[in-house]
Amino acid sequence: MEISEIKEILENALELDEVIVKSDGSHYEVIAVGAMFEGMNRVKKQQAIYGPLMGQIAANEIHALSIKTYTPEEWARDKKLMSLS
Secondary structure, three states: OOHHHHHHHHHHHOOOOEEEEEEEOOEEEEEEEOHHHOOOOHHHHHHHHHHHHHHHHHOOOOOEEEEEEEOHHHHHHHHHHHHHO
């Protein structure tokens, strides 16, 4: 499965400000940024990302998925911290 396909699925299914997808073969990392994560617990955030991708996971097109979710404020803060390191 192509990175662009995963990104497109998530962008079409969810209201996200930014989606970054990285791949190492069949292992994927998703970084999702959106106000929709405000007030959600970690499990709900994970479920929000897994939901649109369940067909691809079930078909074993996505073998492993690492998910990081941020609100726009959290993302801005973390990007600033990353640039300082």
